[in-house]
Amino acid sequence: MVENRITEDAKKRLDSLFESYSIIADDTFVFICDMKYDFSRWSKNLVESFGLPSEYMYGAGDIWEGYIHEDDRQAYHEGMDAIFAGKQAGHDMQYRAKRPDGEYDICTCRGTVLKDELGIPEYFCGSIRNHSQRSQIDTLTGLRNQYGFFSDLQSYIRNKTPIRIGMAGIGKLTEINEVYGYHAGNQILQVFGRFLMDNVANRGGTYRLDGSRFAIISTVQSEEELSQSYEEIRAYFRKGINIDGLDIILELNAGILSLDEFNVDDQTVYSCLNFAYQDSKSNKHGDLVAFRTELTNESRKKIEMLHAIRASITKGFKGFYLLYQPVVDADTEKVIGAEALLRWKNDEYGVVPPDMFIPFIEADPLFPELGEWIIKTALDDARKIQTYLPDLKINVNLSYAQLERSDFADVVWDTIEKADYDPKNMCLEITERCRLLDMDLLRNVIVTLRAGGVRFALDDFGTGYSSIGLIKDLPFDTIKIDRSFVQHIEQDEKEKRLLNKFTEMAGIFGADVCVEGIETSGMRDIIRTYGVHSFQGYFYSKPLPIDEFIDKVKSGADCLAKPI
Numbered sequence: 001m002v003e004n005r006i007t008e009d010a011k012k013r014l015d016s017l018f019e020s021y022s023i024i025a026d027d028t029f030v031f032i033c034d035m036k037y038d039f040s041r042w043s044k045n046l047v048e049s050f051g052l053p054s055e056y057m058y059g060a061g062d063i064w065e066g067y068i069h070e071d072d073r074q075a076y077h078e079g080m081d082a083i084f085a086g087k088q089a090g091h092d093m094q095y096r097a098k099r100p101d102g103e104y105d106i107c108t109c110r111g112t113v114l115k116d117e118l119g120i121p122e123y124f125c126g127s128i129r130n131h132s133q134r135s136q137i138d139t140l141t142g143l144r145n146q147y148g149f150f151s152d153l154q155s156y157i158r159n160k161t162p163i164r165i166g167m168a169g170i171g172k173l174t175e176i177n178e179v180y181g182y183h184a185g186n187q188i189l190q191v192f193g194r195f196l197m198d199n200v201a202n203r204g205g206t207y208r209l210d211g212s213r214f215a216i217i218s219t220v221q222s223e224e225e226l227s228q229s230y231e232e233i234r235a236y237f238r239k240g241i242n243i244d245g246l247d248i249i250l251e252l253n254a255g256i257l258s259l260d261e262f263n264v265d266d267q268t269v270y271s272c273l274n275f276a277y278q279d280s281k282s283n284k285h286g287d288l289v290a291f292r293t294e295l296t297n298e299s300r301k302k303i304e305m306l307h308a309i310r311a312s313i314t315k316g317f318k319g320f321y322l323l324y325q326p327v328v329d330a331d332t333e334k335v336i337g338a339e340a341l342l343r344w345k346n347d348e349y350g351v352v353p354p355d356m357f358i359p360f361i362e363a364d365p366l367f368p369e370l371g372e373w374i375i376k377t378a379l380d381d382a383r384k385i386q387t388y389l390p391d392l393k394i395n396v397n398l399s400y401a402q403l404e405r406s407d408f409a410d411v412v413w414d415t416i417e418k419a420d421y422d423p424k425n426m427c428l429e430i431t432e433r434c435r436l437l438d439m440d441l442l443r444n445v446i447v448t449l450r451a452g453g454v455r456f457a458l459d460d461f462g463t464g465y466s467s468i469g470l471i472k473d474l475p476f477d478t479i480k481i482d483r484s485f486v487q488h489i490e491q492d493e494k495e496k497r498l499l500n501k502f503t504e505m506a507g508i509f510g511a512d513v514c515v516e517g518i519e520t521s522g523m524r525d526i527i528r529t530y531g532v533h534s535f536q537g538y539f540y541s542k543p544l545p546i547d548e549f550i551d552k553v554k555s556g557a558d559c560l561a562k563p564i
């Protein structure tokens with residue numbers, strides 16, 4: 001018989017039983033129900049990951065039933081009825097349970113009934129193992145891994161606990177592995193993780209995120225304290241650590257972020273932190289980079305904006321749209337193509353240019369979805385323009401995060417097929433940031449897609465230090481020269497000579513040259529003497545909404561040669 005309210009004593013007993021049951025593996029949760037009161041305590045982690053009302057619940061079985069997939073519900077219900085009716089001494093079943101994001105996780109639930117000295121069922125206790133949830137422990141270092149990191153971060157955000165988060169990584173770990181062997185590399189990771197834990201995160205958590213990157217979350221230390229700790233750690237590892245009798249010097253990189261506002265999600269926070277970390281690695285020789293501008297207000301706004309942008313992706317790409325900038329033939333000045341340029345707009349932030357958000361979100365797991373949307377939208381729009389200009393080529397910008405996906409080429413083919421599009425009229429632009437990718441993988445993608453007719457352009461040629469390496473290693477149809485190289489060409493001799501070299505170089509590799517940023521007729525007149533193939537720039541047109549692009553094409557018969 002279920003009585004009304006649990007007594008203090010009974011609750012204490014339940015708690016002490018719960019504590020002793022709670023020594024568990026990290027992807028397994030426990031529950032204990034005092035059957036007399038039908039009052040239960042469930043693992044906090046389980047309560048949080050499924051969004052249950054509370055750790056303590058009356059009628060937990062019924063509440064949980066509401067989370068179970070409808071196809072599995074009846075079996076669960078019958079099992080629970082049998083237990084509470086004393087007909088069954090336990091259960092062992094699998095079912096799907098719904099998470100707050102609407103996805104289902106497969107869980108195994110094992111429970112047994114404990115009887116009192118009179119043989120009356122007293123407690124129903126057991127464990128729930130979530131098979132979809134991966135382990136939160138990194139086996140090499142024993143630290144919590146990235147799943148643990150995200151789970152903790154989510155709970156800090158949910159509980160509105162102000163935190164400082166640091167991301168620190170060991171530079172050149174790949175080389176260290178190659179030179180000293182994996183065993184040494186592994187020991188370094190263990191030593192580093194241990195050191196972080198002992199020296200920084202004694203009042204927070206230490207995590208190994210992936211490869212050589214670690215994170216710490218602190219609820220008590222200030223940015224200054226963490227920054228000082230980082231300098232100490234850096235100095236310590238720079239002196240060299242002894243591994244198997246060898247002195248190995250380590251260089252570190254680090255980013256930090258303060259979270260005092262909670263109108264954000266964990267992925268956005270992670271992207272911002274990662275951005276600071278990458279900045280430290282690529283531009284600051286490992287100096288600690290804080291994700292903030294001087295005004296904390298501004299950084300908060302930025303994080304919130306990125307959050308809103310992320311949310312737009314999940315809401316059917318609301319607010320995203322593409323503008324099209326004409327590409328004209330350098331001799332005839334007729335429109336031969338259009339470059340699709342992404343924008344995002346919402347009531348609060350207005351129109352946000354791509355430079356303001358793409359670099360921050362391209363490492364986000366959602367980004368490839370947006371990339372797919374861009375390709376699809378650009379092809380559909382290009383079809384519309386082709387009604388008036390049948391040979392128009394559409395250029396679409398890619399991020400390295402899209403190319404990294406093993407199914408990228410398939411996704412492009414699928415989109416081309418669905419849009420019933422001629423692949424020869426599509427050109428994918430990549431920047432030299434792609435050198436971050438595995439070169440064999442990148443070459444494979446380019447070669448596969450080019451074999452089907454798709455063209456490739458190397459964007460912003462000359463701005464990165466490995467542009468020449470890239471055109472040597474990968475087959476490009478077009479090299480796009482960044483506007484920074486031609487901005488002063490009317491006055492600057494050096495720019496003329498540089499352009500000459502660039503066009504020669506493109507010629508060696510059989511690529512066309514497109515020059516960006518043509519702003520005046522003077523620039524056009526000079527640049528076209530270098531035998532470049534096409535132009536883009538405000539002199540011809542700023543990026544336009546699709547309707548305006550079509551109107552212009554229509555009114556100018558087949559070209560936009562008239563500068564605007």
Ligand code: C2E
Pocket residue numbers: 325340341342353354355358374396397398399459460483516517518519536537538539543
């Ligand atoms: P980008 O690919 O080099 O694009 C050219 C940029 O130069 C565009 O800026 C364009 O509006 C601007 N531009 C064109 N002509 C002139 C000119 O005569 N003078 C000046 N001052 N600027 C000119 P926008 O649209 O702000 O895009 C900035 C960057 O954002 C792009 O540089 C590209 O790297 C990135 N981006 C834009 N759309 C996408 C996209 O769909 N996907 C990805 N991954 N990146 C994108």
Ligand code: CA
Pocket residue numbers: 339397429459
């Ligand atoms: Ca581009």
Ligand code: CA
Pocket residue numbers: 459460480482516
């Ligand atoms: Ca460019």
